[in-house]
Amino acid sequence: MPRRATLKRLRAPDGCAIDDALVLWFPAPASFTGEDVAELQLTGGTAVVAALLRTLGDIDGLRPAQPGEFARRAFDNGKLDLTQAEGLADLIDAETEAQRRQALRQASGGLKALAEDWHARLLGVLGETEASLDFGEDEEDVSARLVGDQDAQIACLAAEIEAHLGRYRFAERLRRGLTIVLLGAPNAGKSSLVNALAKRDVAIVSPEAGTTRDLIEVHLDLGGVAATLVDTAGLRDNTAGVVEAEGVRRARARADDADLVLFLCAEGKGEDAPPGALVVQSKADLRPSGERGTLRVSAVTGEGLFELETVLIDHARTLTGWGQDATITHERQRSALAGCRDALIEAGGEVDAVLRAESLRLAMRCLGQLTGRVNVEDILDVVFRRFCIGK
Numbered sequence: 284m285p286r287r288a289t290l291k292r293l294r295a296p297d298g299c300a301i302d303d304a305l306v307l308w309f310p311a312p313a314s315f316t317g318e319d320v321a322e323l324q325l326t327g328g329t330a331v332v333a334a335l336l337r338t339l340g341d342i343d344g345l346r347p348a349q350p351g352e353f354a355r356r357a358f359d360n361g362k363l364d365l366t367q368a369e370g371l372a373d374l375i376d377a378e379t380e381a382q383r384r385q386a387l388r389q390a391s392g393g394l395k396a397l398a399e400d401w402h403a404r405l406l407g408v409l410g411e412t413e414a415s416l417d418f419g420e421d422e423e424d425v426s427a428r429l430v431g432d433q434d435a436q437i438a439c440l441a442a443e444i445e446a447h448l449g450r451y452r453f454a455e456r457l458r459r460g461l462t463i464v465l466l467g468a469p470n471a472g473k474s475s476l477v478n479a480l481a482k483r484d485v486a487i488v489s490p491e492a493g494t495t496r497d498l499i500e501v502h503l504d505l506g507g508v509a510a511t512l513v514d515t516a517g518l519r520d521n522t523a524g525v526v527e528a529e530g531v532r533r534a535r536a537r538a539d540d541a542d543l544v545l546f547l548c549a550e551g552k553g554e555d556a557p558p559g560a561l562v563v564q565s566k567a568d569l570r571p572s573g574e575r576g577t578l579r580v581s582a583v584t585g586e587g588l589f590e591l592e593t594v595l596i597d598h599a600r601t602l603t604g605w606g607q608d609a610t611i612t613h614e615r616q617r618s619a620l621a622g623c624r625d626a627l628i629e630a631g632g633e634v635d636a637v638l639r640a641e642s643l644r645l646a647m648r649c650l651g652q653l654t655g656r657v658n659v660e661d662i663l664d665v666v667f668r669r670f671c672i673g674k
């Protein structure tokens with residue numbers, strides 16, 4: 284029965300029972316891929332699955348799907364556009380609430396709908412531009428009025444796209460997760476803080492300065508935003524050996540690329556913190572209470588940890604444009620849309636109707652690349668390779 288779960292005994296060709304399974308039958312075109320799809324939901328277990336795969340493998344024309352093959356077929360059959368396929372891959376990878384929401388919006392066609400609206404409007408302007416080519420000299424008034432109208436429409440489209448492009452940076456950070464690098468002198472208590480924030484022992488701590496040599500990463504969920512906290516070797520110039528020196532070099536390199544640097548200091552006010560770093564005073568239990576406004580934590584007593592987490596969540600949300608519902612989340616999407624915007628700006632400044640029409644067609648081609656409407660085999664490979672087996 285189409286689209287109904289039915290309990291069936293599965294048998295090998297020789298009649299031997301394999302399993303009692305739920306069978307779902309999705310006749311084309313109402314399926315995920317748009318093709319006929321049969322789903323077998325087995326009891327589970329290694330031997331059951333192996334027996335079924337053996338039996339299916341003996342059937343001519345059947346083979347296991349490649350990674351991304353289901354999504355690719357759905358795309359080829361018009362069930363998904365490229366931005367939806369990207370959203371789906373992100374949804375599968377999503378680890379936090381904000382990532383899930385952003386990915387689901389894209390998977391359910393948020394960007395596709397915008398692109399289709401832009402495409403329809405572009406087509407309208409292009410049609411008018413081409414029509415104005417047919418006006419003669421004696422109809423100059425009409426043609427001038429039409430050009431003014433087209434200019435307004437083109438400028439409006441370019442501005443709308445620009446506004447979406449402006450939020451890309453935030454959405455991209457949210458999708459891949461933030462990198463927060465912890466810097467500070469040896470023995471400032473960085474590893475203890477990492478363990479306290481991770482709420483488990485991930486980094487080795489000892490009273491010995493220079494314990495952490497290589498980078499240690501922990502994943503945090505900062506109020507729905509995914510972040511990787513990187514514990515580093517303490518910064519000192521007279522390192523104990525080549526291994527520690529390399530650790531310090533790596534720490535600085537990671538900090539240069541970080542979205543946020545936390546500078547931890549056990550003494551003083553962090554005067555030697557790099558510019559833009561968030562300064563945190565550690566070992567608060569051993570210090571006289573400091574001035575108001577400075578973040579003070581103690582991994583021993585837990586003092587200040589809640590406040591630090593609150594500040595980190597605040598930063599994480601600011602860095603990822605919390606509540607902005609950005610639509611462009613991948614560099615591929617950004618560059619296609621930037622091309623579209625550039626072509627629109629070009630078209631807007633163009634007085635010659637033939638050249639203007641040419642730029643408008645280029646803008647439409649860029650939109651086609653965004654959604655995959657334009658056939659671009661190399662782009663498709665990159666997008667669908669990301670999926671795991673069975674999707």
Ligand SMILES: Nc1nc2c(c(=O)[nH]1)N(C=O)[C@@H](CNc1ccc(C(=O)N[C@@H](CCC(=O)O)C(=O)O)cc1)CN2
Nearest residue numbers: 286307309311312313314315316317320322324362674
């Ligand atoms: N059993 C099962 N659960 C699953 C999936 C699946 O493939 N199988 N999915 C796999 O990702 C997700 C659901 N995604 C799906 C997307 C589209 C269709 C589908 O049949 N689409 C048809 C009909 C739509 C409708 O009736 O509204 C279509 O688009 O024409 C099914 C599942 C999550 N859960």
